Every structure is written in structure tokens, then in C-alpha cells.
Amino acid sequence: MIKETGGPVILIAEDDELSRRNLADLLEQWGYRVDAVTDGREAMDAAVANHYDLVITDLRMPRVDGLGLLRFLKEMNPDFLVIVVTGYGTVPSAVEAMRMGAFDYVTKPLREDLVELAVQRALSYGKLREENIALRDHLREKYDFGNMIGYSDPMKKVFEMIEKVSSTDSTVIIYGESGTGKELVAKAVHFNSERKNQPLIPVNCGAIPEDLLESELFGHEKGAFTGAIRTKLGRFELAQGGTIFLDEIGDMSPALQVKLLRVIQERNFERIGGLKTINADVRIIAATHQDLERAVEEKRFREDLFYRINVIPIHMPPLRERGPDIAILANHFLRKFNKSKKKNVTELDQGAMKHLMSYSWPGNVRELENLVEMLVVVKGSGRIEVSDLPDKIVKSQSDPVLTSLEFPENGFDFNEKIESVEREYLLKALEKSGGIKNQAAKLLKLNRTTLVEKLKRFNIRGGN
Ligand SMILES: Nc1ncnc2c1ncn2[C@@H]1O[C@H](COP(=O)(O)OP(=O)(O)OP(=O)(O)O)[C@@H](O)[C@H]1O
Numbered sequence: 001m002i003k004e005t006g007g008p009v010i011l012i013a014e015d016d017e018l019s020r021r022n023l024a025d026l027l028e029q030w031g032y033r034v035d036a037v038t039d040g041r042e043a044m045d046a047a048v049a050n051h052y053d054l055v056i057t058d059l060r061m062p063r064v065d066g067l068g069l070l071r072f073l074k075e076m077n078p079d080f081l082v083i084v085v086t087g088y089g090t091v092p093s094a095v096e097a098m099r100m101g102a103f104d105y106v107t108k109p110l111r112e113d114l115v116e117l118a119v120q121r122a123l124s125y126g127k128l129r130e131e132n133i134a135l136r137d138h139l140r141e142k143y144d145f146g147n148m149i150g151y152s153d154p155m156k157k158v159f160e161m162i163e164k165v166s167s168t169d170s171t172v173i174i175y176g177e178s179g180t181g182k183e184l185v186a187k188a189v190h191f192n193s194e195r196k197n198q199p200l201i202p203v204n205c206g207a208i209p210e211d212l213l214e215s216e217l218f219g220h221e222k223g224a225f226t227g228a229i230r231t232k233l234g235r236f237e238l239a240q241g242g243t244i245f246l247d248e249i250g251d252m253s254p255a256l257q258v259k260l261l262r263v264i265q266e267r268n269f270e271r272i273g274g275l276k277t278i279n280a281d282v283r284i285i286a287a288t289h290q291d292l293e294r295a296v297e298e299k300r301f302r303e304d305l306f307y308r309i310n311v312i313p314i315h316m317p318p319l320r321e322r323g324p325d326i327a328i329l330a331n332h333f334l335r336k337f338n339k340s341k342k343k344n345v346t347e348l349d350q351g352a353m354k355h356l357m358s359y360s361w362p363g364n365v366r367e368l369e370n371l372v373e374m375l376v377v378v379k380g381s382g383r384i385e386v387s388d389l390p391d392k393i394v395k396s397q398s399d400p401v402l403t404s405l406e407f408p409e410n411g412f413d414f415n416e417k418i419e420s421v422e423r424e425y426l427l428k429a430l431e432k433s434g435g436i437k438n439q440a441a442k443l444l445k446l447n448r449t450t451l452v453e454k455l456k457r458f459n460i461r462g463g464n
């Protein structure tokens with residue numbers, strides 16, 4: 001039989017030479033790689049020096065016996081997989097071995113089929129466990145990114161970007177629809193950067209009234225304007241040494257865009273009404289749901305500012321493009337709200353999950369989070385079924401045309417598209433009704449005259 005290099009490696013500890021050779025031959029025939037030693041002491045040395053997927057050990061051996069070896073291995077790594085071989089008079093020890101964490105035992109004289117079964121079971125158990133461990137590590141890694149969950153390919157890319165940009169001081173801009181997690185990304189970048197012990201100061205450029213925004217950003221001196229009764233530090237000053245998060249930067253007024261550009265270029269600013277120039281040691285992270293390039297084209301956003309801000313773009317994928325993440329996030333929110341609302345909703349059943357997976361999620365992760373909160377609160381306990389879901393989620397799925405809609409990168413001619421879809425359906429209806437307009441009209445729930453008008457418009461010649 002072919003020896004598989006790279007396959008599992010098994011260590012045999014057995015003092016009787018014939019038994020050792022027979023067992024080694026068998027395992028090799030099955031394609032495993034084998035090391036064989038003659039007592040527990042040697043086995044210990046070998047286990048320290050090499051990696052083994054499985055150890056098969058006799059119980060009665062000189063120097064260190066099987067139980068001694070088992071204890072040693074388990075101390076070294078509790079996950080060590082060990083099968084013990086018991087002969088006459090060592091059955092009680094086999095029981096003891098199982099208690100100490102042996103995976104299995106086989107009795108002498110060895111029966112090939114039973115040995116094979118035990119080995120296969122042990123190795124596949126080990127493999128499963130390995131995968132579980134990998135999953136756990138993966139989770140831990142993701143939690144480092146501020147509780148951001150994501151296993152889908154587009155989210156993996158986002159995580160990679162976060163990792164890369166965190167160690168730098170570069171300006172980052174996060175693009176994405178509402179609710180896709182832009183703020184979480186900003187936090188992840190900051191808290192994985194060297195500035196993590198300094199403040200992260202958010203500014204919602206869209207929500208602060210225009211005439212206050214300048215003072216919010218740069219602060220003001222006492223008496224700088226009516227109402228400025230004391231000196232106030234702006235967000236740039238508060239963020240010293242840390243990061244400023246300019247949320248919804250696309251909504252900034254033209255006048256403020258100029259001022260921001262100046263700070264970014266010169267790395268300093270003044271408080272309103274102040275004479276002192278303040279150095280700005282601040283990293284900038286911006287976010288927007290807008291297409292800034294288009295905003296530049298439409299002259300709503302300064303081109304020079306755009307190039308200063310658009311240094312490292314991170315694009316957040318909409319939830320509907322994250323496939324498996326929808327289910328994982330739904331379950332994550334289920335656990336979260338069960339806990340915080342002290343409810344006991346056990347699960348989303350398969351049917352319900354299917355609908356969640358195919359819904360379009362215009363509000364993205366936030367919409368999903370809100371929905372699960374509502375479901376947990378309203379349902380309270382038991383499991384969530386399709387009938388618990390709001391209509392908009394259940395209904396949206398039934399139309400395959402809508403779920404297969406594609407949106408080309410560079411946009412498309414809306415009117416042309418709609419017309420070609422209309423035309424296509426008219427032709428299909430005629431085809432189905434064998435050219436009979438009355439029937440075609442019925443299929444399309446149109447009245448006959450409307451249908452006829454449309455056919456005329458599209459130059460389609462029907463039957464009668
Ligand atoms: N990957 C994720 N894992 C877990 N929770 C997430 C994830 N993405 C977003 N959320 C949650 O969804 C909600 C919306 O996220 P966030 O506020 O970061 O989105 P946003 O893109 O900034 O939205 P908006 O454009 O509306 O400001 C938050 O409650 C956030 O905790």
C-alpha cells in the first residue's frame with residue numbers, strides 16, 4: 001500500500017517486538033506513518049520531539065508503563081489522543097486508562113478490524129476537534145475587531161484592510177450604505193492602532209447644524225461671537241494624539257470643506273476668534289454613504305478635499321452580498337437580545353432563516369439587528385417561524401425577478417431597462433396565451449385596451 005506522506009502520524013509504544021512489528025506493519029499498510037518505540041520512556045522522548053496525531057500504547061512495559069505514559073501525555077496536552085492495548089490481567093488498568101482520558105482501548109490478541117476502527121475513530125475525532133479549535137480561534141480574532149462579525153469573502157477583505165491600515169497613520173475613508181457597520185470599522189481601525197490609548201472623537205458632519213459645526217470642530221475663544229461665554233475646545237483639539245472620526249463627511253457644507261482641507265494640509269488650526277495656531281496631531285477616519293466621486297463631479301464636494309480624504313478607501317459590502325453572514329449575525333443578535341431583554345427565544349427556524357437570507361436588507365446590519373430585537377421582544381420564548389416575520393420580508397422573496405436584479409458598476413439607462421423588461425413580459429404573455437390578446441391581458445392583469453396600446457407602442461404584433 002502507498003504510504004501517504006503528510007497523512008496522520010502514529011506513535012506505537014510496545015515492548016514485545018513481534019507485537020510491535022505486526023502493529024506497525026498493519027498501520028503502514030493502511031497508509032499511516034508510524035514511529036515505534038519499546039517503552040514508555042522512549043515514547044515520552046519521542047512525543048516531546050515530534051508531533052503525533054495518535055499514540056497507541058501497551059500497558060505493561062519496562063521503565064515507564066502505559067499509564068505513566070498516558071499521564072505524561074495528558075499533562076503535556078489534554079487533547080492528546082491515546083489508545084491503550086490491554087492484555088491478560090491488565091483490564092482493570094484499561095478502565096483506569098479510560099478514566100485518565102485515553103480515547104479508547106483494544107484488547108490482545110489484536111483483531112485487525114477492531115484496531116482499524118479504533119484508529120479511524122480517534123483520528124476523525126481529532127480532525128473534527130481541530131476544526132472546532134480553528135473556528136474558536138477565528139472567532140477570537142474577529143472579536144478583536146470590536147465585536148464585528150463576518151465570515152463572508154467581502155467581509156474577510158474588510159478585515160484584512162483594517163489590519164493593514166491600523167498600523168499606519170494614513171487617512172481612511174469608509175464607504176458603505178447605511179447600517180453596514182462603518183462606525184464599527186472606524187472603531188476597529190482606531191483601537192487596533194498605536195493611538196488606541198488616546199481618544200477617538202466622532203463628529204457627525206451631517207447632524208450638527210452648519211453654523212455650529214465650525215465651533216464643534218475647531219473650538220472657540222471666549223467672546224468670539226455672541227453666546228460664546230467661555231472658551232470651548234473643538235473636536236480636533238479633543239482628539240489630540242488620537243483619531244477624529246468624520247462621519248457623513250459627504251454632508252459637509254462647502255465652507256467647512258475649505259476649513260477641513262486646511263487642517264489636513266497644514267496639520268494645524270485655530271479656534272474661532274483665536275490667534276494661537278494649534279498643532280493637530282490627529283489621525284483622520286471619515287465615512288459616508290454617498291458616492292463621493294459623483295459628489296465631486298456634481299460639484300457638491302471639493303475635488304482637492306476628496307483627494308486628501310480618499311487615501312485608503314474601505315468599501316463596506318451591503319448585507320445582501322454577505323451570504324452566510326446573515327444567518328450568523330441573526331443568531332448573534334438573537335443571543336444578544338435574549339440576554340439583554342431576559343427572553344428565551346431558542347432559534348429562528350429554517351423557514352424563517354431562508355427568508356432572512358433572501359431579503360434585500362436596504363437598512364443592512366442595523367435593519368437585521370432591529371428586526372431580531374423586535375422578534376425577541378414580541379415572541380418572548382420558543383422559536384421564530386415564518387409567520388412571525390413581517391410581511392415585507394416574507395413577500396419580497398417570492399419574486400425571483402427582483403432577487404436576481406443586477407446593478408452594473410457604471411449604472412444603466414433606467415428607461416431603456418424598464419422598457420425592455422416590459423416588452424419581454426408582453427411577449428411571454430402572448431406566447432403563453434397562444435397569441436390571444438384577451439388571455440394575455442388576463443395573465444398580466446391588464447385590461448385589453450391597455451394591453452393593445454402597449455403592444456402597439458412596442459411594435460409587437462399579436463394574434464387576435
Ligand atoms: N459585522 C457586524 N457584526 C456585528 N454587528 C454589526 C456589524 N456591522 C454592523 N453591526 C451593528 O449594526 C449597527 C449599525 O452599524 P454602524 O452604526 O456601524 O453602521 P453605519 O454604517 O455607521 O450606519 P449609518 O450609515 O447608518 O451611520 C450597529 O448596532 C452595529 O453594532
Ligand SMILES: [Mg+2]
Nearest residue numbers: 179182183247
Ligand atoms: Mg454610522
